[in-house]
Amino acid sequence: MNRQTTTHHSLAGLRSTLRRLAHRAGLPVETRYRLALSATRVAAAELAAGRPVFLETVRAPSKDAALTVRLHLPYAPDQPPLEGLPLPAERHPGPAAVWRVPVPPRGPGAVGPRGDDPPGLVELLEEELSAAVDRMDALAGDHQRLKQELAETNSGVLALYVQLEERDEQLRQAHGRILRQLEDALRPPPVRVPGLELAVHYEPAEKHAPTGGDLYDWFVLPDGTVHITVVDALGHGLTSTRSALNVTHAVRTLALEGHPVESIIARTDEVLATFDHELMATVQLVRLGPGSGDLVVANGSHPPALLVRADGDTRLLEARGRGIGFPLPGSERLLRDRLAPGDLLVLYTDGLTESRRDPREGEQRLARAARRHRHRPIEEIPAAIAEDMHTVILHPDDTVALTVRRVAD
Known part of the structure; x- marks a missing residue:
């Protein structure tokens, strides 16, 4: 069991520590920046008020490895809000937030212990930024495809609507003719x-x-x-x-x-x-x-x-x-x-x-x-x-x- 606890007085230090720990644990880039962003949101009010927070990470040495991250806010007057975080957190007794993140297994070609020579903070941020840009490009592509599909669907719906309008008009005209014939049959013309x-x-x-x-x-x-x-x-x-x-x-x-x-x-x-x-x-x-x-x-x-x-x-x-x-x-x-x-x-x-x-x-x-x-x-x-x-x-x-x-x- 690998456990580590650190004390933080600033958001920058908290984010830097989390990024390095997540990289060392082998978390995907997207999970890494979601975890850092979620912890920042939970701890922001406390750190802004000048009260320290404690970050505890536990890595279970098992086949199905997982990284547990606990963010303690011992001096917080209330429970921290955990709704709407980029990476959902568990609520535990006391002012704390807990994330249990599965760690993906290493590939068969990997050598050396994970995180032996971690990159610097700049490299980590660039990696996250690159992943975010790729994600945005993928979302933009999906959005474009959806727009095209929606345009095609709207075009089909419009054509169907026109057909239905024409059919409805034909039915109205036929209905009117039938009713006029019925009315003529019910209401005889004036006698001469x-x-x-x-x-x-x-x-x-x-x-x-x-x-x-x-x-x-x-x-x-x-x-x-x-x-x-x-x-x-x-x-x-x-x-x-x-x-x-x-x-x-x-x-x-x-x-x-x-x-x-x-x-x-x-x-x-x-x-x-x-x-x-x-x-x-x-x-x-x-x-x-x-x-x-x-x-x-x-x-x-x-x-x-x-x-x-x-x-x-x-x-x-x-x-x-x-x-x-x-x-x-x-x-x-x-x-x-x-x-x-x-x-x-x-x-x-x-x-x-x-x-x-x-x-x-x-x-x-x-x-x-x-x-x-x-x-x-x-x-x-x-x-x-x-x-x-x-x-x-x-x-x-x-x-x-x-x-x-x-x-x-």
């Missing part, structure tokens, strides 16, 4: 009837989900009367679309079978209740005689229609009733009126008037918007009204705005 002009505007609550529970249907009955259905099913998305379709199809079937308009809402509830127990929807039915202008309205919990006279006078057509899925569904009575040439009828869902906090305020704004746009071409009126109503939207909702104007034959 002499004496009447019809137009509609639909606006989904969410642009990426253009189907919802707000639907409409219009067709001509065998006697020439125009039938219009407006439905607002509870919820959003495809589920509410299915519910609204069930309602419009049931209403169309009952109307074409000749059921009285005042019984269709209640009868629709009876038909659908057997297979859709959760369905809830408001419904409004309108019958119009193109020649006479006779108007009949049945209502099931739906917002009232708005009648705008040719002179600008407005009136809400409020017919009481309860919708599909409500207790005692059906229209309590029919509301009858007459459209004169130039009169405009506005049918809508609550997304048009309830975008504000007060629905009554929304109905008043609707009357002003319809009065303002009543002389425009019929195909422009629904969208113009919706644009006025949606200047501020507090509660986005699917919206249908449907207009009918009577004209001279």
Whole structure:
């Protein structure tokens, strides 16, 4: 067992002693300067305060030789910090740091005892500096290779990103085409009837989900009367679309079978209740005689229609009733009126008037918007009204705005 203890009052002396001991023990150059740098960091505060430190080295004469370096700080008031050292140290009781460094075996061609004629301090420092430069060159080479690999990877990622963007755009376009086809199938174009002009505007609550529970249907009955259905099913998305379709199809079937308009809402509830127990929807039915202008309205919990006279006078057509899925569904009575040439009828869902906090305020704004746009071409009126109503939207909702104007034959 080879043990040596030295006392040090300066960092320079401590580093010099450590370098020579490490060289004599045959430690690699990198381990040598890491050990010297670590011991310097541990002892710096003590030596700066004028207190000595003690360096003890122990070399075990064994096949698996190791060099143990103990740095004692007997006068230190606290344990020295050992975190983040270039060469990790062990913490022992008392103010000390211990490094146990394996000593590499000597090659078969080596002669003489290790460290018999150690070089001077300058030579040791030059050797460490040379090793550090080599290490830096190796790291610089690794860094350059990593930069090249990263550039190649980024180039590949960018190309993949462009491909994904193109694919995503293709999917968006295909998705849009499918949704437009679906929307066209769900929302029939206006019927063409002499004496009447019809137009509609639909606006989904969410642009990426253009189907919802707000639907409409219009067709001509065998006697020439125009039938219009407006439905607002509870919820959003495809589920509410299915519910609204069930309602419009049931209403169309009952109307074409000749059921009285005042019984269709209640009868629709009876038909659908057997297979859709959760369905809830408001419904409004309108019958119009193109020649006479006779108007009949049945209502099931739906917002009232708005009648705008040719002179600008407005009136809400409020017919009481309860919708599909409500207790005692059906229209309590029919509301009858007459459209004169130039009169405009506005049918809508609550997304048009309830975008504000007060629905009554929304109905008043609707009357002003319809009065303002009543002389425009019929195909422009629904969208113009919706644009006025949606200047501020507090509660986005699917919206249908449907207009009918009577004209001279």
